[in-house]
Amino acid sequence: MGREQQVQPVDRRRFLKLAITAPILAGAAASLAPLLRFLKPNVERLKLYAPTSRDVAEGEAKVVATLSEVANPWDSKYFVFTQKYPQYTPEGFTAANVPGVVIRLPFKITLPVEWAKSIGKTPQVTESDVIVFSRICPHLGCIFNYVSNWREVTAGYGGYVPPQARQHALMACPCHLSIYDPADRQVPGRVLSGPAPRPPRTFLFEVRGQDIFVTDVEPGGIA
């Protein structure tokens, strides 16, 4: 309104301002990568793409159950699998627990173990009536329960009534009421109800004599 109207070429002051600002901004930008490495020391230098590739956990293989403990259909046993995670403290690593459940199904199914390739393992058991799930809910990380009576699921986990064919033991999460069917023939752990985006993660296991020996758990989520 009251400002001068002459069309001016870039004057000296503006040019100098620009000449000073550009390197300052560039310097600020250049300090971003080290700042990220300050917050997350295991990011590789200048590798801002896929910054979480080095956060892989290592598990300790262990016997989690014997075959006689889960002898009958719908028998189950809880266990805790210990994994070591990188942690951004001066100590470097921390152990975190992955709770799991071993379930005996009334029939054999193909186990969902295609993920084993991504960690460079070959699954020993691919078809079985024993299945081992991680109990960390694939939705938001709560620990879900194996509920042997489906009526309890209906009563305590949001009123879901399973269809006739699925009226058996189910798995259900107390946090956000996701419900899983451990015995679905196509997709073991299929999400029957609730916000979960995928079936629970599974364990790789071997059977050594009478022992069910768990070696790895599918990566992903927060322990």
Added chain:
Amino acid sequence: MNDQPFPTLADLWERLRDWVRERRQHLDVFDETLVARQDNPIYLMGPMLYYFWLITVITGFLLMIWYEPTTTGAYTSIERIQHEVGAFSLPWLGGRGIALTMGGLIRGLHKYGGDALITVIFLRLWRMYFLGEYKKPGELSWMLAFLGLILAMISGITGYLLIWNQRAFWAAKVVLTVPLYFDQLPLIGGLGFGAMIAYVFLGGPAVGQATITRFYAIHFGISLVLLILVEVFFARTRRARLNMSWLPAVLFTAMLVVISIVLPAESGRRADPTRTPLPILSDWYFLALYQYVKYTPPLWAGLGPGLLIGFGMLVPFLDRSKGRRPLERPFFFVAGALAIVYFLIFTALIMFNIAVITREPPLIMVITFVILLGGLLWEVRYRRRQRAAPPAAAPARATTAA
């Protein structure tokens, strides 16, 4: 005005600076310019905010003397603060007298002071929303108030974890699993920044010692930095810091002390990473959000609140209506009222652990859609009437129609 058809970058910069300069003159961080209206309690929200904040900061510092930020020691140290540190008794109170601890009292003041702080921020935001205070030149005040709510909530959840009880542990885990789903977004998802956000807050891919350390730093840092900024603001504008007479200040302090004695702050149970409590709850101001998370696919658990925050920050620019009274801008009145109703209903639903997730989400979607559509129709009708009736019909509001 320039001769050029398009404004240059320098012009835009200039315009932005003018915009900010004008808003800054009318900036109200704690309603300092509304002191004259404090006979009405809704204008007491600003000074109350500052007052409760100071109480929280001071008691927080006192708690730091005894608190131990480790996974093994945190819960024990809280228990000790609550039950042992600075024990004394009031023999003349309540017939047989009551035993108290200074630690418990200070922790109560910290907890209830924080709750009061969030309550006051909420109430103040609703006042600003429904009275149209976010309109020119109040945009910046509104945005700061809204940012304050977000920071207070972050402060709340980071502080809550420090107790290291069941509720805190699972709240932290659930909240920080949400950003992992950002990696499912198209285009930016592949970069892995969702997981990075979560891991930077957690200090690793699991909730552990690094998480406590980082949350402790954030919890303390937010208030520290803001306090310095506010102090700079007061020093520059030469406004009074606490625009409140002593009577409400004494009343509120007494209220906090009484609550801390009658209803000592809870510690819950020690965190157990292998057992999720049923139902899982959080601080009261997150409960509605928890119910929402039950209803939606997990990507929307993060995007929904994000959109809500975006809407909140941009409301001053979205609302182009002329009037300031609630009924003079029907759509935004309806949207705001709907938000309050949902906040209350969702909070009630999760507290009574009611959620039929096959039935409720579509129902809620339909209700929301119908009500918002109704608000829109109301707005259209109202504007048409305004245009039809000449402004002379309402001389008191002649200024609204220019």
